[in-house]
Amino acid sequence: MSRKGFIGILIIGAVLIAAGVGTMIFAFGGNEMGRFGYNSNSITTTFNATEVERLSSIPSTGVKIDKKTNTIEFYGSKVSILIIASPENGSMYSFGVYGLVNPTIIVPKDAQISVQLINMDDDMYHGIVITAGPPPYFYMGTMMFDGPAFANSYIQPLPQERNGEYFGSSTTFTLSTSGTFYYICQVVGHASKGMYGKFVVKD
Numbered sequence: 670m671s672r673k674g675f676i677g678i679l680i681i682g683a684v685l686i687a688a689g690v691g692t693m694i695f696a697f698g699g700n701e702m703g704r705f706g707y708n709s710n711s712i713t714t715t716f717n718a719t720e721v722e723r724l725s726s727i728p729s730t731g732v733k734i735d736k737k738t739n740t741i742e743f744y745g746s747k748v749s750i751l752i753i754a755s756p757e758n759g760s761m762y763s764f765g766v767y768g769l770v771n772p773t774i775i776v777p778k779d780a781q782i783s784v785q786l787i788n789m790d791d792d793m794y795h796g797i798v799i800t801a802g803p804p805p806y807f808y809m810g811t812m813m814f815d816g817p818a819f820a821n822s823y824i825q826p827l828p829q830e831r832n833g834e835y836f837g838s839s840t841t842f843t844l845s846t847s848g849t850f851y852y853i854c855q856v857v858g859h860a861s862k863g864m865y866g867k868f869v870v871k872d
């Protein structure tokens with residue numbers, strides 16, 4: 670190859686890399702972080718295993734669990750849902766809800782939803798976003814284009830377990846639209862590995 674040709678290729682390469690990095694900064698920088706569920710929107714606290722077990726116990730009212738169809742339906746105008754990232758009975762790329770793995774969650778429209786996420790993984794960050802973007806999810810995820818379906822319908826990625834303490838955080842939002850949504854982990858590559866479930870808002 671001629672010297673000129675080589676320099677030409679170097680310049681083209683540099684321009685492509687700069688464009689790529691620029692796109693990433695645009696996508697993840699500043700105010701755009703919230704759009705993708707990455708900014709810190711809630712206070713993170715820690716729980717030990719006993720506390721997680723207590724929180725994971727099935728509420729006595731307002732919930733119907735169907736193991737056969739892997740569905741959990743919540744009732745009432747105020748709904749609290751505890752979601753475990755990397756539950757003991759599921760893959761590290763899954764969510765656990767009251768003993769089920771990646772269940773379909775059904776909630777009533779106009780309900781005030783409080784989601785609490787606890788990360789039980791020992792070596793990875795996990796978060797959650799309720800989004801309108803359906804699967805299949807690719808490596809970078811549809812998060813690049815969709816983001817949270819409702820204001821505050823996400824929890825930023827939480828750190829892995831540290832010395833027997835699990836990180837948890839919660840968020841509250843109102844469902845103003847009925848339809849089919851999805852809860853997914855927004856950490857790059859996790860939704861594509863199966864870390865998601867259906868989230869149905871019923872009229």
Ligand SMILES: [Cu+2]
Nearest residue numbers: 795854856859
């Ligand atoms: Cu994850």
